[in-house]
Amino acid sequence: MAENIPAPMLTADDARKAMEVLLEQERILRYAESFGAYEALELGQAAIGLIPQFGEGYSITITREADGVRMFQWVDDSKGERNLLFADGKRHSALKAGHAGPWAQLEAVVAGDASQVWANVPEEVPACGAFPIRVGDEWVATIGVSGLMEGLDHEVIVRALEQVLGVAAPRWDAPVA
Numbered sequence: 001m002a003e004n005i006p007a008p009m010l011t012a013d014d015a016r017k018a019m020e021v022l023l024e025q026e027r028i029l030r031y032a033e034s035f036g037a038y039e040a041l042e043l044g045q046a047a048i049g050l051i052p053q054f055g056e057g058y059s060i061t062i063t064r065e066a067d068g069v070r071m072f073q074w075v076d077d078s079k080g081e082r083n084l085l086f087a088d089g090k091r092h093s094a095l096k097a098g099h100a101g102p103w104a105q106l107e108a109v110v111a112g113d114a115s116q117v118w119a120n121v122p123e124e125v126p127a128c129g130a131f132p133i134r135v136g137d138e139w140v141a142t143i144g145v146s147g148l149m150e151g152l153d154h155e156v157i158v159r160a161l162e163q164v165l166g167v168a169a170p171r172w173d174a175p176v177a
Contacts, residue, residue, distance in 0.1 A: 058148055
């Protein structure tokens with residue numbers, strides 16, 4: 001395993017259930033009409049505003065996928081370039097999988113062989129902390145969060161999206177990294 005990333009103790013059943021929840025989150029947490037610079041700023045600020053709930057800072061990136069432009073970036077004083085590198089690796093993993101960051105990890109567990117899931121870190125980080133920003137069915141941007149452990153980067157994203165979209169999404173009980 002690369003970069004000392006702890007492998008969660010997931011069963012195939014846990015991973016399948018987490019995938020179902022992730023699909024439902026991706027279905028619910030979508031923008032109806034548009035996502036541009038103002039929405040990126042609003043989402044980024046919402047994510048920053050959650051720091052007191054987590055007791056530790058993190059980095060946030062929002063990348064427009066049409067041209068790879070970083071629409072929003074913020075790094076807590078306690079974080080650095082490494083967090084931006086991991087957020088970008090999570091984004092690449094999500095884009096490759098076609099779903100949020102931990103999808104490849106979950107697929108590997110379901111398939112029964114997670115031995116290579118962390119092989120391409122930091123270029124690809126199949127972990128919590130990258131989520132597709134969709135307008136309808138189109139993936140227009142990706143939000144990345146890095147700096148927390150135990151899947152909490154994903155929780156930051158879900159809470160921020162719930163806040164700005166005015167919706168609620170389900171959560172999983174599995175130990176997804």
